[in-house]
Amino acid sequence: MLLHRRTLTEWMLVTVVLVAVAGLTAWQGWLWRADHLLYDIGLSIGSRQVPADIVIVAIDEESLARMGRWPWRRAIHAMLLDKLTQAEVAAVGMDIILSEADAEDARGDRLLADAIRRNGRLVLPVVQRPLGPGLLTEGRPIKPFAKAAAGLGHIEMQLDADGIARSIYLWGGAGKASYPQLALALLQVADPGAAARYARASPRADDVAPGTGWNRDGWLHIRFAGPPGTYNTVSYVDVLSGAIGAEQLRGKLILVGATAAGLGDIYPTPMSGLGRSMAGVEIHATVLDALRTGAIIESLSAGGMMAITVVTIVALMFGLLHLSPRDGLLLSAAVGLAAIIGVILLLLWGRLWLPPSPILIGATLAYPLWSWRRLEAAQRFIDAELRQLHDIEPGATDNVPAERSIDPVENRIAIVRAAAERQRAIQKAREDTMRFISHDIRSPLASIITLVEAGGGRPGGDPRLHQVGRYAQNALDLADDFFRLAKAEAVDPRNFCEIDLSSLAQEAADEIWPLAERKHILILVRDVGSQDSIVLGDQSLLRRALTNLLGNAIKYSPDSTTVRVTLHDDADWVEIDVADEGCGITAEHLGKLFTRYGRIARPDQPDQSGVGLGLLIVKTIVERHGGTVSVTSSVGAGSTFTVRLPRVRPAGV
Numbered sequence: 001m002l003l004h005r006r007t008l009t010e011w012m013l014v015t016v017v018l019v020a021v022a023g024l025t026a027w028q029g030w031l032w033r034a035d036h037l038l039y040d041i042g043l044s045i046g047s048r049q050v051p052a053d054i055v056i057v058a059i060d061e062e063s064l065a066r067m068g069r070w071p072w073r074r075a076i077h078a079m080l081l082d083k084l085t086q087a088e089v090a091a092v093g094m095d096i097i098l099s100e101a102d103a104e105d106a107r108g109d110r111l112l113a114d115a116i117r118r119n120g121r122l123v124l125p126v127v128q129r130p131l132g133p134g135l136l137t138e139g140r141p142i143k144p145f146a147k148a149a150a151g152l153g154h155i156e157m158q159l160d161a162d163g164i165a166r167s168i169y170l171w172g173g174a175g176k177a178s179y180p181q182l183a184l185a186l187l188q189v190a191d192p193g194a195a196a197r198y199a200r201a202s203p204r205a206d207d208v209a210p211g212t213g214w215n216r217d218g219w220l221h222i223r224f225a226g227p228p229g230t231y232n233t234v235s236y237v238d239v240l241s242g243a244i245g246a247e248q249l250r251g252k253l254i255l256v257g258a259t260a261a262g263l264g265d266i267y268p269t270p271m272s273g274l275g276r277s278m279a280g281v282e283i284h285a286t287v288l289d290a291l292r293t294g295a296i297i298e299s300l301s302a303g304g305m306m307a308i309t310v311v312t313i314v315a316l317m318f319g320l321l322h323l324s325p326r327d328g329l330l331l332s333a334a335v336g337l338a339a340i341i342g343v344i345l346l347l348l349w350g351r352l353w354l355p356p357s358p359i360l361i362g363a364t365l366a367y368p369l370w371s372w373r374r375l376e377a378a379q380r381f382i383d384a385e386l387r388q389l390h391d392i393e394p395g396a397t398d399n400v401p402a403e404r405s406i407d408p409v410e411n412r413i414a415i416v417r418a419a420a421e422r423q424r425a426i427q428k429a430r431e432d433t434m435r436f437i438s439h440d441i442r443s444p445l446a447s448i449i450t451l452v453e454a455g456g457g458r459p460g461g462d463p464r465l466h467q468v469g470r471y472a473q474n475a476l477d478l479a480d481d482f483f484r485l486a487k488a489e490a491v492d493p494r495n496f497c498e499i500d501l502s503s504l505a506q507e508a509a510d511e512i513w514p515l516a517e518r519k520h521i522l523i524l525v526r527d528v529g530s531q532d533s534i535v536l537g538d539q540s541l542l543r544r545a546l547t548n549l550l551g552n553a554i555k556y557s558p559d560s561t562t563v564r565v566t567l568h569d570d571a572d573w574v575e576i577d578v579a580d581e582g583c584g585i586t587a588e589h590l591g592k593l594f595t596r597y598g599r600i601a602r603p604d605q606p607d608q609s610g611v612g613l614g615l616l617i618v619k620t621i622v623e624r625h626g627g628t629v630s631v632t633s634s635v636g637a638g639s640t641f642t643v644r645l646p647r648v649r650p651a652g653v
Contacts, residue, residue, distance in 0.1 A: 124146065257279065491538055
């Protein structure tokens with residue numbers, strides 16, 4: 001009980017430590033690189049169809065080569081916007097910063113403002129502008145552009161610690177997060193109903209970017225559709241020159257922005273293989289597509305993540321508590337693998353991101369920590385047993401190899417092996433002694449009994465011979481019982497065979513019949529079971545157990561009574577009841593029945609010879625066969641001994 005309680009205490013301590021480590025890992029983000037790696041792998045596995053009505057008008061290398069270096073005059077942007085207006089596009093998102101007036105071309109500003117007003121469905125960007133050391137403010141388009149535009153949206157790119165863009169905030173701004181992300185602002189113009197699903201609830205203080213004064217809200221991960229270049233892209237100069245006709249743009253959602261590497265508006269993403277970064281305008285197209293179709297990825301809440309982590313770790317530790325070291329290692333590996341596969345499947349089909357690092361750290365540390373505690377417990381137990389063995393028999397632990405190992409556990413194993421070899425030698429000596437008792441002592445005792453019986457019948461014989469014969473018979477019975485007990489204790493279950501208990505009970509009744517006949521006692525054997533009474537066992541030993549029970553029932557029953565042997569069964573067990581009509585056993589004596597030399601003497605019961613090993617032999621035989629033996633008794637109403645043995649299931653059941 002103490003060992004069991006100590007094991008449970010250590011199990012709970014290890015579990016608490018693992019939960020604490022997993023919680024700190026989740027809180028501090030110690031394994032963020034592993035989380036990001038699995039996230040990127042998951043995204044690269046899945047892909048989704050790209051809609052044809054999202055078109056990127058790219059300021060690419062070809063446009064720069066044909067139209068000159070950047071920035072272009074705003075009259076050019078006005079011409080492009082008029083082309084898009086004439087093509088009757090659904091809406092336009094222009095990822096071009098227009099937060100300052102062009103001092104050298106005021107006419108161009110007016111032309112662009114007029115073009116924005118004529119279009120009526122243009123969204124312009126709001127950028128983060130430094131206000132002071134560590135502070136940011138809003139860089140809005142100049143007033144004529146902002147007033148003419150259908151909407152404004154921020155273009156902040158959220159980069160993780162490794163510099164990769166995986167997520168965005170749907171709302172942002174200085175003072176409060178009042179501006180939607182550019183893609184969301186474009187969706188508000190093109191499809192207000194779809195955009196309404198992402199309405200901001202209310203400002204929250206914890207959305208403030210640390211040390212910047214920039215508020216954010218609505219954090220979600222981007223479900224990329226594919227690598228850079230996935231969305232339908234046309235060149236700015238081709239639209240301006242008419243190479244891309246109005247019919248190719250009609251009804252489309254247009255995003256205008258730079259894709260040329262020299263303009264700097266490019267970001268690495270989980271889909272950016274082989275060093276191919278993704279242009280900011282294509283990220284906006286990806287966000288627009290995801291928002292419109294609902295293909296967004298949300299992060300599980302901190303509480304939900306901790307709940308899943310705690311349940312997983314506790315379940316793993318519960319398995320380690322009951323499994324062998326090899327199975328525990330396999331379980332730990334299976335939990336880690338299931339966590340990796342599970343989060344990827346959840347990412348692809350559940351559109352929910354659960355960082356697996358807390359579970360992985362728990363699964364990684366669980367096995368070595370618990371194995372360490374198991375090894376410590378095993379070492380303590382071995383040391384305690386060796387000390388106890390040394391106290392009982394000082395020489396038992398001295399026979400160890402001369403060459404000691406550098407591993408202390410291996411040295412202990414060597415001592416235990418030596419002690420086990422000594423115990424096997426003692427066992428062999430015991431078996432030799434039992435053979436000596438069986439053969440060399442039984443023979444002279446049997447001869448003495450024979451001589452006594454022959455001499456006791458002569459006229460004038462010495463009456464003390466009867467007493468000598470009785471002592472010799474008791475000694476012979478004791479030797480026989482010791483031999484049977486040793487044989488029962490040494491039985492090898494690997495040598496068991498199938499036995500029909502119904503037939504065996506009848507054989508035992510036939511064997512004990514002469515004793516019953518002398519007292520005119522009737523033995524009734526009944527099989528009331530509904531199935532075959534087949535068990536695995538040693539036939540001679542089981543028959544000995546039944547004959548011992550029947551012999552006791554006959555010895556302690558009055559003449560002309562009945563001993564009933566009844567077999568019955570259920571799905572897993574076969575039971576044999578041996579019931580007599582004897583004097584019965586008091587409750588305080590029941591506990592002594594199955595002990596060594598456990599004889600009970602009462603004035604109202606017949607005096608019988610014996611040494612008190614019969615029922616101990618029965619108990620030993622039954623338990624070696626995986627069964628149990630019990631007794632119920634009432635004084636004056638007899639006793640019933642019940643043997644339960646595991647039943648052999650028929651083939652195919």
